[in-house]
Amino acid sequence: xxxxxxxxxxxxxxxxxxxxxxxxxxxxxxxxxxxxxxxxxxxxxxxxxxxxxxxxxxxxxxxxxxxxxxxxxxxxxxxxxxxxxxxxxxxxxxxxxxxxxxxxxxxxxx
Numbered sequence: 590x591x592x593x594x595x596x597x598x599x600x601x602x603x604x605x606x607x608x609x610x611x612x613x614x615x616x617x618x619x620x621x622x623x624x625x626x627x628x629x630x631x632x633x634x635x636x637x638x639x640x641x642x643x644x645x646x647x648x649x650x651x652x653x654x655x656x657x658x659x660x661x662x663x664x665x666x667x668x669x670x671x672x673x674x675x676x677x678x679x680x681x682x683x684x685x686x687x688x689x690x691x692x693x694x695x696x697x698x699x
Contacts, residue, residue: 650697654689657682658697 618625637651645655653672660669660682669682678684690696 645697645699647697647699649693650689651685653682653685655686655697655699657686 614628615625617623618628634651637653638649640652641647641650641655644652647655653669653676656665656669656672660666673679673681
């Protein structure tokens with residue numbers, strides 16, 4: 590029950606404060622000569638890892654990597670193919686998996 594309450598508080602905090610911080614960063618970055626492109630890439634990676642946590646229950650693993658791992662084990666091959674199609678890269682999920690495996694040194698355990 591405590592974890593659920595913390596989860597709800599986290600979601601509320603992200604929705605309220607995350608929106609405010611996001612808008613401030615969009616305005617602030619150009620004034621400080623910082624890259625918005627780098628900021629958006631960091632956000633995209635964070636959202637991808639959040640998606641991995643929501644869909645698969647795994648922290649630090651992105652959606653594409655786990656989709657590849659699952660497909661290699663005969664599960665949800667269609668999902669990996671869909672992701673590869675959306676990125677217009679037949680090896681997107683495989684490359685993602687290889688990069689994450691290199692960084693983390695472990696396979697996704699589910």
